[in-house]
Amino acid sequence: MTVTAETAVTSSSTVVNPVLRIAPASPATAAAYIKEGKVRALMVTTAERSRAVPEVPTVREAGLPEQEAVFFPGILAPAGTPRAIIDKWHGDVVAAMKDPDVRTKLEAASYEVNPDTPEEFAALIKSEVSQWAKVIEEANIPKVQ
Numbered sequence: 001m002t003v004t005a006e007t008a009v010t011s012s013s014t015v016v017n018p019v020l021r022i023a024p025a026s027p028a029t030a031a032a033y034i035k036e037g038k039v040r041a042l043m044v045t046t047a048e049r050s051r052a053v054p055e056v057p058t059v060r061e062a063g064l065p066e067q068e069a070v071f072f073p074g075i076l077a078p079a080g081t082p083r084a085i086i087d088k089w090h091g092d093v094v095a096a097m098k099d100p101d102v103r104t105k106l107e108a109a110s111y112e113v114n115p116d117t118p119e120e121f122a123a124l125i126k127s128e129v130s131q132w133a134k135v136i137e138e139a140n141i142p143k144v145q
Helices: 008-016 027-035 083-098 100-108 118-138
Strands: none
Touching: 083 100, 083 118
8 A cells, every 4th residue: 555645634635535544634634534533543743632632642652752743833934034024923923823713713723822932933943854854864765856
């Protein structure tokens, strides 16, 4: 059997329409299928259980320590964007996430709303790139030219 990697949205619907038997998906895209019993979630890849699907064990609980992988939606700007613009966008996004209606809609879609600073988000991206570069190197995955 060949399993192809797709986007979280298409992989969730593909599992339900049984083209694939296993696929990665974020809780935001898979929670409804899990709750309806259309798919069985094996684990979430985060250190803590998801609020969207708290009955699903973490990757550590499933016996795979040090295999955590996080999904982190965010807003990026081109390098060199003036700090004043970054600060304005950040302030607007944080204000929107604090709005009870927006927060309720995001949480209803299984998104965990935890806005951080631009520096914290940059550090997360840097950490993830470093972690996965090491995995790619250890697995001898060739670089795409």
